Amino acid sequence: MSGLGLNFFRRSEPVEPAPIETNGNQPAAQRPTAPSDVPEKVQDAYGQALFLVERSPRASGALSRYCLQQIIRDFWDIDPKKQGLLAEELDLISDMIAEETRSSIQCVRDFGSIDYHFSQDRDMMVDTTIEEARMLLALVQLLFQEWYAERYKRKTRCETITRMAEIANNTYEEAIREDVLPEAEEPDGDDSADNKSDKNSDDGADNDDEPDAPKLEAVRATGS
DSSP, X not given: OGGGTXXXXXXXXXXXXXOOOTTSOXXXXXXXXXXXXXXXXXXXXXXXXXXXXXXXXXXXXXXXXHHHHHHHXXXXXXXXXXXXXXXXXXXXXXXXXXXXXXXXXXXXXXXTTHHHHHTSOTTOOOOOOHXXXXXXXXXXXXXXXXXXXXXXXXXXXXXXXXXXXXXXXXHHHHHHHHHHHHHHTOHHHHHHHHHHHHHHHHHHHHHHHSOOHHHHHHHHHTXX
C-alpha cells in the first residue's frame, strides 16, 4: 500500500514550505490530482489536508474526515435521511464494498484513536497525531483509486467492448447484404425458363384437345 500514501510514515525530515495563495490555500498547480469525477470540493479539501498534514495534523485530520464522508455520500448515493456520523455511514455501506477495501478501512479505524474521530461531528477539531493524519490521507487516496478510478476503468472497458460489438455486427450485416443482393437480382434467366416451360405446357394442352389434321382425314377416308 506504499503507493497509496503510507510512505508518509517513512518521512522524518520536515516538508519544505510551499507558496501559499493569499486565501491560505495551496496554489492550484501544486495541488495533488484525483480522478476527474471526484467532486471538486473533495479534491480541494484533500489538497489542503495533504498540505497541512505535518503543519497542523488536527486540521489535516478534520479535512480528511470531511473528504471521507463526502466520498461515501457521493459514490454510494447515501439517502440524506440516513446520513449521520462518519462511523455510521461507514457501517451503512460495509456490506456493499469489496472485502479487501472493507478490511483496509477497518485497519485504519483500529489505528490510534481514529475510530473515535469517526464517531465525532465532522467539524470538531479533535487531537490528531501526525501518524493518524497520514493514515487518514492514505485512506482517502485508497478510496480514490478503489472506487472512482476503478469505476472509470470499468466504464472505459465496457464502452470498448460495446463499440467492438457494434463494429463487428455492422461488418457482419454488410457481408450478409453483399452476399444476398446479387442473388436477388438474377431471376431474369429463371423467369424466361419458367415462361418457356409454361408455354410448352399450354401448347401440349391444346394438342391434346384438338387432334392433328392429317390423322382426322385418315379416319374419314376409311369410313370409320
